[in-house]
Amino acid sequence: MSTKVTGRPAFFQSYGQELALFNTRPKKVGVALVVLVAVLGPFFLQDPLLRTLSLAFVFAIGALGLNMVTGLAGQVSLGHAFFVGIGAYTAAAISGDPDARTIGFGVQEMWVWLPAAGIVAALFGVLVAPIATRLRGLYLAIVTLGLVFLGEHVFREWSSLTGGAGVGRSAADPVLFGFDFSQSSSDSSFTGPQQLYSLMLALLLVFALAARNIGRSKVGRSFAAVRDRDMAAEMMGIDLPRAKTLAFALSSFYAGCAGALLYTISGFFDPGSFSLLLSVQFIAMVLIGGAGTVGGTIAGALFVSLLPTLSRELPRFLTFLSSSPAETPNVFQVEQILYGLLIVVFLLFEPRGLYGIWVRLRTYWKSWPFSY
Amino acid sequence: MSPVLELDDVHLAFAGVKAVNGVSLHVDPGELFAIIGPNGAGKTSLFNVISGVYRPQRGRVRFLGQSTLGEKPSTIAGRGVARTFQNIALFEHLTVIDNLMLGRHQHIRYGAASAIAWLGRARQQEIHHRRFCEEIVDFLELEAWRRQPVGLLPYGVQKRVELGRALAMEPKLLLLDEPVAGMNLEETEDMARFVLDIRDELDVPIIMVEHDMGLVMDLADRILVVDFGTPVTTGTPAEVQTHPEVVRAYLGEEVSR
Numbered sequence: 001m002s003t004k005v006t007g008r009p010a011f012f013q014s015y016g017q018e019l020a021l022f023n024t025r026p027k028k029v030g031v032a033l034v035v036l037v038a039v040l041g042p043f044f045l046q047d048p049l050l051r052t053l054s055l056a057f058v059f060a061i062g063a064l065g066l067n068m069v070t071g072l073a074g075q076v077s078l079g080h081a082f083f084v085g086i087g088a089y090t091a092a093a094i095s096g097d098p099d100a101r102t103i104g105f106g107v108q109e110m111w112v113w114l115p116a117a118g119i120v121a122a123l124f125g126v127l128v129a130p131i132a133t134r135l136r137g138l139y140l141a142i143v144t145l146g147l148v149f150l151g152e153h154v155f156r157e158w159s160s161l162t163g164g165a166g167v168g169r170s171a172a173d174p175v176l177f178g179f180d181f182s183q184s185s186s187d188s189s190f191t192g193p194q195q196l197y198s199l200m201l202a203l204l205l206v207f208a209l210a211a212r213n214i215g216r217s218k219v220g221r222s223f224a225a226v227r228d229r230d231m232a233a234e235m236m237g238i239d240l241p242r243a244k245t246l247a248f249a250l251s252s253f254y255a256g257c258a259g260a261l262l263y264t265i266s267g268f269f270d271p272g273s274f275s276l277l278l279s280v281q282f283i284a285m286v287l288i289g290g291a292g293t294v295g296g297t298i299a300g301a302l303f304v305s306l307l308p309t310l311s312r313e314l315p316r317f318l319t320f321l322s323s324s325p326a327e328t329p330n331v332f333q334v335e336q337i338l339y340g341l342l343i344v345v346f347l348l349f350e351p352r353g354l355y356g357i358w359v360r361l362r363t364y365w366k367s368w369p370f371s372y
Numbered sequence: 373m374s375p376v377l378e379l380d381d382v383h384l385a386f387a388g389v390k391a392v393n394g395v396s397l398h399v400d401p402g403e404l405f406a407i408i409g410p411n412g413a414g415k416t417s418l419f420n421v422i423s424g425v426y427r428p429q430r431g432r433v434r435f436l437g438q439s440t441l442g443e444k445p446s447t448i449a450g451r452g453v454a455r456t457f458q459n460i461a462l463f464e465h466l467t468v469i470d471n472l473m474l475g476r477h478q479h480i481r482y483g484a485a486s487a488i489a490w491l492g493r494a495r496q497q498e499i500h501h502r503r504f505c506e507e508i509v510d511f512l513e514l515e516a517w518r519r520q521p522v523g524l525l526p527y528g529v530q531k532r533v534e535l536g537r538a539l540a541m542e543p544k545l546l547l548l549d550e551p552v553a554g555m556n557l558e559e560t561e562d563m564a565r566f567v568l569d570i571r572d573e574l575d576v577p578i579i580m581v582e583h584d585m586g587l588v589m590d591l592a593d594r595i596l597v598v599d600f601g602t603p604v605t606t607g608t609p610a611e612v613q614t615h616p617e618v619v620r621a622y623l624g625e626e627v628s629r
Contacts, residue, residue, distance in 0.1 A: 016495070210488045216490075217482075217494055217498070218482065218497075219484050219487045221473060221477070222474070224465065225474050225477075227465075228464055229464075231425070232462070234449070235455055236446075236477045236478070237449040237450045237478035250484075292465075
């Protein structure tokens with residue numbers, strides 16, 4: 001028998017109840033509200049902001065991938081941009097125009113190119129994983145850093161696929177069952193950005209749910225075990241190479257999908273995009289948001305993606321800052337400094353990131369008027 | 373009655389250091405076997421040989437009649453060897469329950485695909501094994517700390533959680549590496565009670581490395597004494613206590629004036 005006990009949110013009467021995704025009422029209501037506001041976004045936000053937010057949602061998908069390998073499994077990877085690039089080019093090639101100057105197979109349907117991008121990136125992840133099974137910590141970071149430079153070089157030189165440096169190629173078309181999300185069709189009353197926003201939001205929700213499920217399952221637990229104490233994990237019967245390979249594969253799958261989607265918004269991309277800076281942005285999202293948590297990672301991705309929008313307003317208040325990249329000091333420099341500064345500040349003062357701040361706030365109000 | 377574990381003339385050396393030098397032992401079903409010896413005698417090295425962390429240069433290791441030499445630690449764990457560590461090796465950021473659930477890892481049967489969907493099988497398995505973990509929580513009296521990250525718990529409790537994690541594996545052989553090291557009298561007595569309960573109620577054979585001689589002499593059925601990797605003697609507590617070589621290993625030789 002299960003009766004409702006009011007005012008005791010942590011009083012669970014069955015394991016099923018406790019293991020539920022949102023196991024308390026505040027969680028249910030809170031998440032429902034956030035999702036509701038996000039869904040209603042297109043009705044009260046302007047197109048440019050919707051565009052930024054769609055980008056942020058895609059970045060969040062990529063960051064969820066990095067969170068899996070770095071936040072959960074504890075394998076520091078600076079090579080995330082490489083896998084994002086693999087996904088972007090796989091999708092663009094599958095969906096591209098066969099008659100264009102760059103490789104294209106003309107299969108525009110998203111349900112083909114999106115999983116394909118993820119799977120190809122995941123395969124590369126599996127190829128890289130053996131390195132992770134032999135190295136850890138800083139050494140792994142350095143090797144994955146090398147991956148970014150390898151990728152950058154190949155992308156720059158392989159111009160029949162990528163269009164070459166400074167030229168680029170058109171991205172995959174967001175077409176699902178004949179409906180192109182980037183174009184406002186005659187029979188729909190929504191603009192392109194509004195449709196793209198809804199698409200990316202829906203995809204983010206799916207990817208986030210999957211990430212959360214992985215996190216709370218046997219798989220996620222084994223990742224956390226490898227992170228906390230790899231030798232003990234082995235004694236629990238966890239095959240370390242297998243666990244790390246799986247972490248890299250899943251993470252790269254997310255990265256590949258994010259890469260495929262990222263440039264459908266602008267429609268065009270350049271091989272220079274997949275640089276170390278992109279990797280650092282992903283790391284900033286995970287660290288600022290809160291390593292190991294899904295909600296935190298999404299918050300971090302939104303925060304980092306919206307940072308430029310905020311910092312471009314700076315010259316209005318700080319007149320010595322220029323908004324042109326040709327002058328010094330300009331807002332773009334400030335942006336880069338902010339990424340670094342925020343990572344440092346968070347690591348020093350709140351290593352659990354935005355998620356940690358949220359936990360602190362929650363604890364404060366839970367125990368109020370007592371200090372602990 | 374065939375022994376659970378047999379070691380036959382095991383040699384393990386790190387370059388010039390002979391950590392294990394010709395140790396043979398066998399552990400029978402339901403037995404509480406203790407290994408004692410001064411610091412650096414190679415007791416933990418023996419554990420590492422049994423659980424597959426080190427591969428001995430010479431000798432045989434047989435668990436339940438099958439050789440485990442050259443197998444990965446995770447495979448040996450899968451066969452039913454569970455252990456605790458001298459210096460606690462818990463997953464510090466995870467809760468007590470999650471640590472116990474990790475002990476269940478190899479018994480939980482679902483793949484990554486059903487984990488992503490979390491419908492039916494994955495959920496059902498999680499609930500089923502959670503119930504098992506709660507029984508261990510109950511057995512080791514860990515109720516109060518169930519949902520706390522283990523890194524924040526007191527030392528004695530962490531030791532108990534580690535024992536629980538090993539029990540969650542439903543082991544066929546349990547290796548305890550200094551279960552009461554650094555504990556006060558009360559915690560030691562509690563742990564002794566748990567160890568006896570494990571052997572008698574759960575019927576799990578145990579090998580225990582321990583420096584607390586009172587505990588070892590009270591609990592163990594048989595004792596192996598090692599010194600500098602070399603076996604000194606094996607016998608019941610009474611036999612071992614009076615063995616001249618053992619006395620010499622622990623107390624040193626009498627110096628003639």
